[in-house]
Amino acid sequence: MSFKTILTVIGVDNSDNDLQTAADLCGQQGAHLSVLVVAMAPPPPIGEYVSASTIWLEQRDRDRETLETAVEHARQIVSRTGNSFEIDGVYAEAGTADRDIGDRALYADLVLIGSSVLQHADLKRQVINGSLFQAMRPVMLIPGDKRPSLRPNTVLLAWDSRAEAARAAREALEIMTTAAAVHVTLVDPEASSAKSGEEPGADVAAYLIRHSINVTVDRLPSAGRPVASVLQQHAVDISADMIVMGAYGHSRVRELIFGGVTKTMLDDAAIPIFMAR
Structure with missing residues (x-):
């Protein structure tokens, strides 16, 4: 895009x-x-x-x-x-x-x-x-203490095999193409043909590689922590300049009542976050 x-x-x-x-x-x-x-x-x-x-x-x-x-x-x-x-x-x-x-x-x-x-x-x-x-x-x-760029060095792509995440990846292709590294990050992925495939993250990695994007697939356990917390910590660990993610994989009402990854990221953005759905 x-x-x-x-x-x-x-x-x-x-x-x-x-x-x-x-x-x-x-x-x-x-x-x-x-x-x-x-x-x-x-x-x-x-x-x-x-x-x-x-x-x-x-x-x-x-x-x-x-x-x-x-x-x-x-x-x-x-x-x-x-x-x-x-x-x-x-x-x-x-x-x-x-x-x-x-x-x-x-x-x-x-x-x-x-x-x-x-x-x-x-x-x-x-x-x-x-x-x-x-x-x-x-x-x-864009959090207040950050100087954002549409040409970040390191990008964390939050991936869950949903349409919203795919839309975010597609909209952010230009951003990721210019990045030195893109970490496709999955939390507690399910290895099944009906969910993420036998090798979770491999399909989206292949898609991004065809766009000449330098991709690493990171599969992380939540260990009982909220998914948003795992993503936020991993962004710190890899020195990410931006998080790319799909928004509202669940309904807005459900996230409003019960919370969710999107709501947490909206409330606690620590680095620039690119969202699409």
Whole structure:
């Protein structure tokens, strides 16, 4: 996958660092930078609170002014980078932010989720839903203390023989092709023809090798630990610069209630994570 348009979504209290990071990544790729500044509208008053509607309307007016200021500030920051770019703002009504983000993500190859959004639970959820589920676009999580690159030296590809992992591998082919090493990592793989084959990881390794990717297959026991913890520790052990993984192999509701690998990675990203489904 060639990344020619990269979208970054930020809030009105946007981080200049997130904008600069997005601009740097676009500079690496010669890509167009698309920026969407999102302001979340407060829900309308109901029942006994209807009398507060005047206050609610005044708040919306203030929010729109804040959004305009944030858009102009972002434009000033990005215009100094020399990148091709476009910047827009959206005042998202309750429950529609993911659709607004998804509509914009349709015209991007990759959606960035910077540290300021990772720390904003509601906006993070809207960006994930809009990108992965509405637009079916890959996302890249960028923790605050990391300087990401779309040309990492070492990549950990989390593999479980599911369609989501295969989609992530396909979307990240360009990234892995330029990497010095890609570790296909399986946790407690099942060696069976119905699951991972007689030699788990061999099929995907052969697929990647045909793309001239330098592959190592790592089969790891969980030893009772959560899969996400095993992957995170292995990323440290191999000095990975990026994790590539499929998102939501189980339903979002199940992961919300019981937890899962995707949820843990979203909550505890330590290095840049490239996700697709």
